[in-house]
Amino acid sequence: ARSGGTIYFVAPYGGDVFSLDPHNSHRTQDSIISLNIHKCLYEWSPEKNMPVLALAESVKISPDGKVYTFKLRPNIKFHNGRQLTVDDVIWSYNRIMSLKPASNGSRFVRPILGAKEVEDGKAKTIKGLKKIDDLTLEVTLTEPVDLKYYLFWVNTCILPKEEVEKRGKSFMTNPVGCGPFKFVKWVKGSKLVVKKFDDFYLEGRPYLDKVVYNIMPESASRDLAFKAKKLDATIVGAVNYPQYLADPVYGKNLLEVAEMFTRHIGFNQSFKPFQNKKVRQAINYAIPADLIVKKLLKGKAYPARGYLPISSPAFDPKGKKYEFDLKKAKQLMKEAGYEKGFTVEQCVGTANKSWGTGIYEAAMPYLKKIGITLKIQQMEGAAMAERLRRGEYQMYIWSVGSGPDPLESLHRFHSNNAQAGGNFIAYNNPEFDKLLDKAAHTFDQKARIDLLKKADAVFVEDAPMWFFNYNKAVLASQPWVHNLSKVAVEMMYQDMTNVWVDDKSPRANEK
Amino acid sequence: MLKVEDLKVHFPIKKGLLSKTVGKVHAVDGVNFELKAGETLGIVGESGCGKTTTGMATINLLKPTSGRVLYQGRDMASLDKQELRDLCKEMQIIFQDPYSSLNPRMVVRRILGDPMRLHGIARGKELDERVDYLMEKVGLTPEQAGRYPHEFSGGQRQRIGIARALTLKPKVIIGDEPVSALDVSIQAQIVNLLIDLQKEFGLSYVIIAHDLAVVEYLCDRIAVMYLGKVVEMTDYKNLYTCPKHPYTQALLSAVPSSHPNVEKTRILLEGDVPSPINPPSGCSFHPRCPKRMEICEKVRPEIKETGTGHTVACHLY
Amino acid sequence: MLIAVFAPFLAPFHPVDDADLMVSDEPPSMEYLFGTDNQGRDVLSRVIYGARISLSVGLISQLFNTIIGVVLGLSAGFFGKWWDDLVMGLTNIMLSIPSLIFALAVMALMGPGLFNVFLALGLTNWSYTCRITRSQTLTARNQDYVKAATALGYSKIRIMFTQVLPNIAGPILVIATLGVAGAILLEASLSFLGLGVQPPTPSWGGMLSAAREQLFTAPWISIFPGVAIFITVLGLNLLGDGLRDILDPHTSTQRG
Amino acid sequence: MLAYACRRLIQFVPTLLAISLIMFLLLNVLPGNAALMAAGDQDRNVDTHYIEQMKKDWGLDKPLWERYVIYLKDLATGDLGLSFLRRESVGDLIAQRLWPTLKLALVAMTVAILLGVPLGFYSAMKRGRLADTFTMMGAVSGVSMPQFWLGLLLMYLLAVKFPILPPQGYGDGDFVNVIMPGFTLGVGYMALLARTTRAAVVEILTTDYIRTARAKGLSEVLINRKHVMRNALILVLTTAGLQFGALMAQTVIVEKLFSWPGLGSLLVDSIFQRDIPITQGCILTIILIFLTVNLIVDLLYGLIDPRIRVSYK
Amino acid sequence: MTETELLLEVDNLQTHFFSFDGVAKAVDGVSFNLKRGETLGLVGESGCGKSVTALSIMRLIQSPPGKITGGRILFNGTDLLKLSNEKMRRIRGDRISMIFQEPMTSLNPVYTIADQIKEVFVNHRNLDKKAAFKKAVEVIRKVHIPSPDKRAEEYPHQLSGGMRQRAMIAMALACNPDILIADEPTTALDVSIQAQIIDLMLKLKEEFNAAILMITHDLGVIAEMAQRVLVMYAGRVVEEGTTQEIFDNPLHPYTRGLMNAVPVIGRRATEGRKRLQEIPGVVPSLFDLPKGCAFHPRCPEAFDLCRKMRPDMSAEPGVHRAACWLAQPRPGEIQSCPAEAPVSGEAL
Numbered sequence A: 001a002r003s004g005g006t007i008y009f010v011a012p013y014g015g016d017v018f019s020l021d022p023h024n025s026h027r028t029q030d031s032i033i034s035l036n037i038h039k040c041l042y043e044w045s046p047e048k049n050m051p052v053l054a055l056a057e058s059v060k061i062s063p064d065g066k067v068y069t070f071k072l073r074p075n076i077k078f079h080n081g082r083q084l085t086v087d088d089v090i091w092s093y094n095r096i097m098s099l100k101p102a103s104n105g106s107r108f109v110r111p112i113l114g115a116k117e118v119e120d121g122k123a124k125t126i127k128g129l130k131k132i133d134d135l136t137l138e139v140t141l142t143e144p145v146d147l148k149y150y151l152f153w154v155n156t157c158i159l160p161k162e163e164v165e166k167r168g169k170s171f172m173t174n175p176v177g178c179g180p181f182k183f184v185k186w187v188k189g190s191k192l193v194v195k196k197f198d199d200f201y202l203e204g205r206p207y208l209d210k211v212v213y214n215i216m217p218e219s220a221s222r223d224l225a226f227k228a229k230k231l232d233a234t235i236v237g238a239v240n241y242p243q244y245l246a247d248p249v250y251g252k253n254l255l256e257v258a259e260m261f262t263r264h265i266g267f268n269q270s271f272k273p274f275q276n277k278k279v280r281q282a283i284n285y286a287i288p289a290d291l292i293v294k295k296l297l298k299g300k301a302y303p304a305r306g307y308l309p310i311s312s313p314a315f316d317p318k319g320k321k322y323e324f325d326l327k328k329a330k331q332l333m334k335e336a337g338y339e340k341g342f343t344v345e346q347c348v349g350t351a352n353k354s355w356g357t358g359i360y361e362a363a364m365p366y367l368k369k370i371g372i373t374l375k376i377q378q379m380e381g382a383a384m385a386e387r388l389r390r391g392e393y394q395m396y397i398w399s400v401g402s403g404p405d406p407l408e409s410l411h412r413f414h415s416n417n418a419q420a421g422g423n424f425i426a427y428n429n430p431e432f433d434k435l436l437d438k439a440a441h442t443f444d445q446k447a448r449i450d451l452l453k454k455a456d457a458v459f460v461e462d463a464p465m466w467f468f469n470y471n472k473a474v475l476a477s478q479p480w481v482h483n484l485s486k487v488a489v490e491m492m493y494q495d496m497t498n499v500w501v502d503d504k505s506p507r508a509n510e511k
Numbered sequence B: 001m002l003k004v005e006d007l008k009v010h011f012p013i014k015k016g017l018l019s020k021t022v023g024k025v026h027a028v029d030g031v032n033f034e035l036k037a038g039e040t041l042g043i044v045g046e047s048g049c050g051k052t053t054t055g056m057a058t059i060n061l062l063k064p065t066s067g068r069v070l071y072q073g074r075d076m077a078s079l080d081k082q083e084l085r086d087l088c089k090e091m092q093i094i095f096q097d098p099y100s101s102l103n104p105r106m107v108v109r110r111i112l113g114d115p116m117r118l119h120g121i122a123r124g125k126e127l128d129e130r131v132d133y134l135m136e137k138v139g140l141t142p143e144q145a146g147r148y149p150h151e152f153s154g155g156q157r158q159r160i161g162i163a164r165a166l167t168l169k170p171k172v173i174i175g176d177e178p179v180s181a182l183d184v185s186i187q188a189q190i191v192n193l194l195i196d197l198q199k200e201f202g203l204s205y206v207i208i209a210h211d212l213a214v215v216e217y218l219c220d221r222i223a224v225m226y227l228g229k230v231v232e233m234t235d236y237k238n239l240y241t242c243p244k245h246p247y248t249q250a251l252l253s254a255v256p257s258s259h260p261n262v263e264k265t266r267i268l269l270e271g272d273v274p275s276p277i278n279p280p281s282g283c284s285f286h287p288r289c290p291k292r293m294e295i296c297e298k299v300r301p302e303i304k305e306t307g308t309g310h311t312v313a314c315h316l317y
Numbered sequence C: 001m002l003i004a005v006f007a008p009f010l011a012p013f014h015p016v017d018d019a020d021l022m023v024s025d026e027p028p029s030m031e032y033l034f035g036t037d038n039q040g041r042d043v044l045s046r047v048i049y050g051a052r053i054s055l056s057v058g059l060i061s062q063l064f065n066t067i068i069g070v071v072l073g074l075s076a077g078f079f080g081k082w083w084d085d086l087v088m089g090l091t092n093i094m095l096s097i098p099s100l101i102f103a104l105a106v107m108a109l110m111g112p113g114l115f116n117v118f119l120a121l122g123l124t125n126w127s128y129t130c131r132i133t134r135s136q137t138l139t140a141r142n143q144d145y146v147k148a149a150t151a152l153g154y155s156k157i158r159i160m161f162t163q164v165l166p167n168i169a170g171p172i173l174v175i176a177t178l179g180v181a182g183a184i185l186l187e188a189s190l191s192f193l194g195l196g197v198q199p200p201t202p203s204w205g206g207m208l209s210a211a212r213e214q215l216f217t218a219p220w221i222s223i224f225p226g227v228a229i230f231i232t233v234l235g236l237n238l239l240g241d242g243l244r245d246i247l248d249p250h251t252s253t254q255r256g
Numbered sequence D: 001m002l003a004y005a006c007r008r009l010i011q012f013v014p015t016l017l018a019i020s021l022i023m024f025l026l027l028n029v030l031p032g033n034a035a036l037m038a039a040g041d042q043d044r045n046v047d048t049h050y051i052e053q054m055k056k057d058w059g060l061d062k063p064l065w066e067r068y069v070i071y072l073k074d075l076a077t078g079d080l081g082l083s084f085l086r087r088e089s090v091g092d093l094i095a096q097r098l099w100p101t102l103k104l105a106l107v108a109m110t111v112a113i114l115l116g117v118p119l120g121f122y123s124a125m126k127r128g129r130l131a132d133t134f135t136m137m138g139a140v141s142g143v144s145m146p147q148f149w150l151g152l153l154l155m156y157l158l159a160v161k162f163p164i165l166p167p168q169g170y171g172d173g174d175f176v177n178v179i180m181p182g183f184t185l186g187v188g189y190m191a192l193l194a195r196t197t198r199a200a201v202v203e204i205l206t207t208d209y210i211r212t213a214r215a216k217g218l219s220e221v222l223i224n225r226k227h228v229m230r231n232a233l234i235l236v237l238t239t240a241g242l243q244f245g246a247l248m249a250q251t252v253i254v255e256k257l258f259s260w261p262g263l264g265s266l267l268v269d270s271i272f273q274r275d276i277p278i279t280q281g282c283i284l285t286i287i288l289i290f291l292t293v294n295l296i297v298d299l300l301y302g303l304i305d306p307r308i309r310v311s312y313k
Numbered sequence E: 001m002t003e004t005e006l007l008l009e010v011d012n013l014q015t016h017f018f019s020f021d022g023v024a025k026a027v028d029g030v031s032f033n034l035k036r037g038e039t040l041g042l043v044g045e046s047g048c049g050k051s052v053t054a055l056s057i058m059r060l061i062q063s064p065p066g067k068i069t070g071g072r073i074l075f076n077g078t079d080l081l082k083l084s085n086e087k088m089r090r091i092r093g094d095r096i097s098m099i100f101q102e103p104m105t106s107l108n109p110v111y112t113i114a115d116q117i118k119e120v121f122v123n124h125r126n127l128d129k130k131a132a133f134k135k136a137v138e139v140i141r142k143v144h145i146p147s148p149d150k151r152a153e154e155y156p157h158q159l160s161g162g163m164r165q166r167a168m169i170a171m172a173l174a175c176n177p178d179i180l181i182a183d184e185p186t187t188a189l190d191v192s193i194q195a196q197i198i199d200l201m202l203k204l205k206e207e208f209n210a211a212i213l214m215i216t217h218d219l220g221v222i223a224e225m226a227q228r229v230l231v232m233y234a235g236r237v238v239e240e241g242t243t244q245e246i247f248d249n250p251l252h253p254y255t256r257g258l259m260n261a262v263p264v265i266g267r268r269a270t271e272g273r274k275r276l277q278e279i280p281g282v283v284p285s286l287f288d289l290p291k292g293c294a295f296h297p298r299c300p301e302a303f304d305l306c307r308k309m310r311p312d313m314s315a316e317p318g319v320h321r322a323a324c325w326l327a328q329p330r331p332g333e334i335q336s337c338p339a340e341a342p343v344s345g346e347a348l
Ligand SMILES: Nc1ncnc2c1ncn2[C@@H]1O[C@H](COP(=O)(O)OP(=O)(O)OP(=O)(O)O)[C@@H](O)[C@H]1O
Pocket: B011, B012, B025, B026, B027, B028, B045, B046, B047, B048, B049, B050, B051, B052, B053, B054, B210, B276
């Protein structure tokens, strides 16, 4: 690996970066960058496809799964030069729970004993956090959850108290962390620059001197900028995917991963025909998901099997898959008593290309064949979010995060989760609930995974949604860029610690 | 028949978005006259002296700031809506500009017919007949009633304008410069027409003009206006033979001679007509008056009778 | 216009039902003269059917605009006083709120739907018509024939509609034609932001923005609706200029 | 003149108030709210607790009129409030974005004026001829050319094929970065200005004073430069002034395309994210600029047109 | 330079306008001449081609739709129609200048009076700006505008109509031209102001010894100012003579009609109200001129020949002459058998 050089990366999602204080941020766009400025107890490992320890050197988990004892690395420095200690961890988690307006990280800290009391203003400090010594922290939970899946999100990063307090509001725009890169400057709405932090706890890393994040919401512009070699790496959209695949240079360098998002059409059970399982299954049989993926998404997705995505540890490659089968679909419709079909008046969706109303359009001719007519209502995200929570739809098309923790992902459809809490389809199946509850109290990883696989199978059989696909995230990079990784939680969450560029890069010596 | 008493019309001058009134245009500033049945009254004066405004206020197209207009003894301001509408049948107006005074999107038959239908004077076949009759009266053919105004020449349009004024069988017609916009050769046709119609229908006219020759020819009595006031009023004979007000004299002398042999001694007035926004103190004519005296600057001359039916507002008399 | 009316006879395929994913993103060929879009629908047919939507968006919303603008402008110009102040205040406000933003807000408020697009665009762009109508009314109001009508005892409303309106119709019509073009383009912008006409209904603006990412990979999908917009806007502009000439009293009097 | 300007500035207040009320109502009855958006891009499990917390923290649970009163109170002290989602002061946010947008709009306006006015002039001189028709057809195509087409095309040509300009971004505020977006934005307005200019010049060419100038024996060049130009400028200026407001608000597409950190994208994003304080702030800012530009145009008017100068007094 | 020096000779001038409705022969064979120091009046009704004649001499006809299709305009012996644009431009405003009817709109509203007068000097005399300004103030003083230094710096809208017209005159006389064409210079003005302007023009003519072509439809103005008069009707000159001749002994029925149609002030008092003599009918459209003499449908004295053939001028320019069959010997063959000429009512 070669040290030095600059990489021009991209922040592609929904406009400007809002905040580089991850406690005060909720957006993917922000995290792409924050990730490289800040660190948490855990971090995502693309190789292992799960979170691994980061700031902590080691962890001991009590047999009941409720007490975690972390040992921090001894050589962690904040960008201001100060040593990071257990006090910072405790302070940071307390901050997350007591921020006003509420912090998006709160839900990841909430399992810790006493966190909820702090959130509700009933206590000053979280009871479950105990400082053993400067580098040893004991964390007590209310329930045995797999903490690594919580404390790896950058929203739970550890911040230096004195800087946060000194900078006040401006900390969001001028942050200090303990990650591999230091904040340099931010041209609002256009680009963000971070540079190498020399005292990073990993020796000799990062390799890069500088990372420039360009904020580019338009995919066509990204494509052109990349081709103009003004970007070292870019996320590839479906439209351009075949072109990149065919490209003699870029085609070989494409990084592809099944991201932990499940695109689906949800059926509102209060709409009479959808109460019938056979109708739901018929729809699953009637729409050629594979073909739509191939044609409309240009192959840039993995057709779905169940709810849990390929990169989920609980993905079952042998699980049931609804293959395109018109005959069977017709048969099921007939059995359900809807031989004549029906009209779905409110098919809500956004303008998104891969999981928006365009998919309805593609599905329409096929559904027509089993007598189902769709009436599309396109709207923007905010309006749609409200409609989903209120259940004011008959079908919705959406993409929801289905990882990395399979238990948490499936829990969305637990009957005790309200419609407003993300169970938009108001799914209610006691069998499914039971499997989930059991898994929650099983600490043996393998047994737990098996239970979750079963739960997913139940879900698939019930077909409360049309399983469409898991996103295939594709990262294209210039040939001189090395060590970018396949990040299944979100491809753009690229940890730049290990990334390097060789001297063919036009920016190989840019500081 | 028609009596105008101390008529004043002031226009506010507004400025800015807040429409603050910053001043007043004294367009008409105390005008008195009387019109007898069958008589023709002329009003002359230079541009902007308030002739049109007087005319408009007289037939209630403008609300006077103060003063009264009495028609057959009744104050117009006291009339209600219906009575005002009925008044339309008594008094009408002919405009100066034959081009803008006819609605270009209506055929002549409608221009003449609509008012009659509106006032219930005639309908159906009778209406058509009456339109034809009017057309003939003003020297046009009934066939031409199907045409649009732009298909007529200026003189013909003015005839239509006159016909329209006649639709409601009025007793008084106010002519606001009815011939000024016309060619010399056409002007005579209209002047003759006006005289003919007066004889036939017993009309009374108020003729507004700036052409002294036309006014003298048409009118029995003539009022000379200057800056919103009547400065002299007399019959047509006196106007030419013994004009009293220096302004009238200058005006008369300024009329180009009718023949190269007629030598004229011109009284050339200095300067321009002052603005009616700030009329000069005293006699408003004094800054241009060749015969001004000290008193003229300070005291506004009252209108005085200086002979039978000859009134003048000047300190000389 | 004709194309829009006779769309079902002209279009070789149905714009929605004849989708065939197997032939998506085909370049122009003998079968699909303008190629197909990503859903495998015939672009030519969609352009033809799109004419219906785009033109009706243009026409109907402009009709709303014109009615609102004319009624407000005419009455403001004619009655004056506080009403005029009020209307002009409102007009200035509308004029300064960016039309796209306003349409966006209205669309977001009323939710999707073709009718709502009409309404959103129709509520947005009347201020210009209103201003012109008012200023024209102010001029026309002082014409001698309007005074003559007053002298003849016409009521105000009657004068407004029989004397003033026919004479100011020219400029209003011209603005209206140009406004149709504006509305078509505004719908395209709304589509760009995902709030235009509902899919799968084809509208030119929607097609254009839906295919913007494919501009370089499948240019035919966006070029043809683009060309259609261009021709329409050009046509409407020429129509506007033509109307101006025809309705201009100067030219028409000279003819007589 | 100064007094006049001040008076006009005071008159902004009721307009702005009315607009703030209209927009406030409009924005607050939109379906969806910022809390939902803040709960994450719908990509993880939804935290209802968090949503309720947010709503309370932002005062979204209070009745509408109360919120408006609070808003007005803040506004009176010059405080545009705090952004919901960005948790920054709206004033600061706008301050950061204002200059880039103004820069973009100014460049676009300059492009539009520098190209549109001469084009319109040329067209007017050649009116009725083929050159005129072609120029005006070009102008119409400029209007009907979607911005994203033109932008992408330019980007392709000038950054990929012949890499002479940066493909996107604000850079460090360098001029090279503004050329392409400015041009993209300007072309539509150029077309409009060309038409206005043409109409104005054609009209002026038939006036009596141009005939007088000819009768004086002035050369056509001088007549055009001196007599036509200045009078046409007055008309063009009004159009340009009126257009400037629209321009400020129409930057969004270009901004998104070129990653331009401007007000337009801030505004549109905030609408989609239901970040009402930002939306309000942006709209008020844009309208204030619109009004100010028109005031400036009015004042400029006075400089060019002596007839109006007097009436300021 | 003698008194009778011929400055301008217009010979059979034809100016036509081409439009969709046809060709309008606005000026159709006009001939006349103008001597130094003389004032020539040009009268006629609206639309008869007076302005077009003037503009043709200046070569300022809008083209399209207008075009000078024939004739010669000799200025000091050179044909203006053959000059290059550049040479013609140098004559305009310098040797021949013109003032227009509408003083309100004929001045550019955005430049001061001095600015606009200065231009003439800069253009024709190559003066620098300062000197030109001085000269401008000088001419403004000459046209009796009070406090010329102050007025020079004012804009047209700050001046009254009369003053604007004076400024126009100043501009026209700036270079001491040989010929001044005045196209209805007083029509838009008030009577008292009109008198001032006429007085001014008469005085200035004496001083500059220019020839004036005075266009008007007001016979009174002619009577006061002109030595000779041309009467036009429908694009042609129908009568020419000295002012005295025209007023005392008009040859053409149209001229006679004009004279009698105007009420004369004071006459009613002495002679009573005599009915004004009308010229019946309307001025014909140029697109659709009657055959024969254009005036015949309105002429009380018209006879067969008038309906069939257009009369030419009865004599060479310079003497009292008219284009009327009554004023000249008729063509021999027709004269001998007038009965043979069929009366065609359709000629109307
Ligand atoms: N609506 C109005 N608002 C303000 N001022 C007005 C209005 N109408 C007329 N005036 C002013 O009132 C004065 C008298 O106008 P009026 O039209 O009565 O004059 P006039 O004698 O008819 O002139 P002319 O001979 O030019 O027709 C003028 O100075 C004019 O500018």
